[in-house]
Amino acid sequence: QVQLQQWGAGLLKPSESLSLTCAVYGGSFSGYYWSWIRQPPGKGLEWIGEINHSGSTNYNPSLKSRVTMSVDTSKNQFSLNLSSVTAADTAVYYCARGSKITFFGVVIPDAFDIWGQGTMLTVSS
Amino acid sequence: EIVLTQSPGTLSLSPGERATLSCRASQSITNSNLAWYQQKPGQAPRLLIYGASSRATGIPDRFSGSGSGTDFTLTISRLEPEDFAVYYCQQYGSSPRTFGQGTKVEIK
Numbered sequence: 001q002v003q004l005q006q007w008g009a010g011l012l013k014p015s016e017s018l019s020l021t022c023a024v025y026g027g028s029f030s031g032y033y034w035s036w037i038r039q040p041p042g043k044g045l046e047w048i049g050e051i052n053h054s055g056s057t058n059y060n061p062s063l064k065s066r067v068t069m070s071v072d073t074s075k076n077q078f079s080l081n082l083s084s085v086t087a088a089d090t091a092v093y094y095c096a097r098g099s100k101i102t103f104f105g106v107v108i109p110d111a112f113d114i115w116g117q118g119t120m121l122t123v124s125s
Numbered sequence: 126e127i128v129l130t131q132s133p134g135t136l137s138l139s140p141g142e143r144a145t146l147s148c149r150a151s152q153s154i155t156n157s158n159l160a161w162y163q164q165k166p167g168q169a170p171r172l173l174i175y176g177a178s179s180r181a182t183g184i185p186d187r188f189s190g191s192g193s194g195t196d197f198t199l200t201i202s203r204l205e206p207e208d209f210a211v212y213y214c215q216q217y218g219s220s221p222r223t224f225g226q227g228t229k230v231e232i233k
Contacts, residue, residue, distance in 0.1 A: 035222070045170065045213060047222040060221040061126075094169055098217070109217045111160035113181060115169035 002027035004116035006095045008080075011122050018082040022095030022116050029053055029076040033099040035112060036069070036080045038091040046091075050098055051078050085123045092118045127151055127216050131225035137233040144201040146228045148214035153194045155218030161190055161199045162213045164227075170213060174199060204230070 008020035022034065030053040039045050049059035051069040059067050068081040082089060096112035128151040138144055148159070157177035162170035172181040174190035177197055187202040201208055209232050214225040 044226045045215070045224040047224070058220050062221075098222075109156075109158050111172050111175040111181075111215065111217055112162075112170070113172045113175070115171075118169050 002097065002114050004095050004097070004114055006093075006116040006119055008093075008119050008121075010120055011124070012085050013125055014086050014123060015084055016123075018085050018089065018093075018121055019079065020093055020095070020119055021077055021079045024076040024078075024097075029073065031101050032097050033058075033101065033107070034071075034078045035096045035098045037094045037096055037112070038089075039094070040088075040091040048080065048082075048093075052101060085121075087123050090121060090123050092120050094118050126221055127154065127219055127223050129214050129216060129223055129225035131212075131214055131228045133228060134226075135229045135231060137231050138204055139233045140204050140206055142204050144199075144204055144208070144230055146199040146201075146212055146214075146230075148192075148197040148199070148225050150195040150197075150216060154197075154216045157193050158216060158218030159190075159192070159197050160215045160217065161188075162215065163208075163210050164213065165210045173212075201230075 003025045006022040033050040033052045035050040036048040051057045053073050057069050066083045071078045095116040097114040099110045100108040130149045132147045159177045161174040163173050164170040173184050173188050178190045189200045191198050211227045211229045213227050
């Protein structure tokens with residue numbers, strides 16, 4: 001059974017950088033794209049971006065200038081870095097499993113079927 | 126970017142009643158790449174429906190999805206106490222992936 005476990009700093013000051021990591025346990029790491037999604041308190045969900053095992057990324061244009069994602073295939077982990085945070089970045093951040101990658105490298109779009117437990121980030125001076 | 130608009134914002138129903146939730150897209154969604162999620166307070170979203178109409182693993186058959194193009198529907202045939210939650214639609218046919226703003230199903 002695939003599980004995602006995430007961790008990272010929960011309290012930052014404005015202008016600092018957010019760093020989160022998500023570990024994948026119990027399943028294929030190379031066969032999927034892995035996403036980050038966030039949810040401000042009391043609000044809806046926003047997709048931040050995705051990465052695959054080879055480091056290929058797709059970012060939401062609304063955050064692209066501040067987002068960097070990376071991957072560590074030796075540990076089946078992927079990470080999110082969000083620079084220059086402000087109060088507007090206060091949210092619960094989730095990692096999730098998304099699109100499939102076939103043996104031949106074809107990407108099959110898919111829903112987010114496995115989610116991490118979420119990490120609350122508060123940005124406050 | 127595809128904008129998803131969910132209606133109604135809040136649905137007040139009693140256990141045993143039927144719930145019908147709507148999700149309308151600003152443009153046609155490729156290959157019906159539309160999903161529905163359920164979220165309860167303090168929890169991560171849970172995938173209910175993918176491909177507009179396929180139930181995810183372990184999802185009861187009282188949940189069903191339908192639609193294509195720009196109009197999609199999630200139906201809960203008979204509400205159980207555990208079904209009162211917020212429901213989101215999401216498209217994964219194009220980038221960026223986008224979510225609707227959510228429909229809250231509350232106890233009447």
